[in-house]
Amino acid sequence: MKIILKNVSDQPLYQQIKTQIKSAILRGELKEGEQLPSIRSLANDLQVSVLTTKRVYDELEKEGFVVTKAGKGSFVAPENLEMLLESKRLMVEKKLSEVWQMSRDLGISKQELHSMMEILFEKEGDEK
Missing domain, CATH: 1.10.10.10 (Winged helix-like DNA-binding domain superfamily/Winged helix DNA-binding domain)
Structure with a gap:
């Protein structure tokens, strides 16, 4: 480790x-x-x-x-699937909150942020 x-x-x-x-x-x-x-x-x-x-x-x-x-x-510990999924979601939510706060501080609108995310998803080929 x-x-x-x-x-x-x-x-x-x-x-x-x-x-x-x-x-x-x-x-x-x-x-x-x-x-x-x-x-x-x-x-x-x-x-x-x-x-x-x-x-x-x-x-x-x-x-x-x-x-x-x-x-x-x-x-x-033995895997608790629900706990693991919730923990993963929480980690992503924290990062997204940080990004949203930074975006607001920089004057980036919600729509611009959505557009950025769409571009990132397209680059990764990960549209869900």
Whole structure:
């Protein structure tokens, strides 16, 4: 599992780690039942506090992405298709909200934004 941290990011380190692990699970790079690095090992590899990695694993567990077995470690949780789909939608909604806010700040109208999206879809050949 490859995690890249950016010190100049607006996101706190724990959020960067959590987002990247979550994305790896959603993309299927981390499979159901696969063991994650130990909290200490991940902290050491990323050169962050053990408390930071513990917080990441705790939050991922609360969100249903990870299960922790005492004395054995943390593992990718069994797939919950509905949860995965909702999480993917939420990620897209957040990005779209950012794009919409940027568009308004730049004076780009809703119609112009729609046109841009249509052009992107046509380029990708992904009209649905």
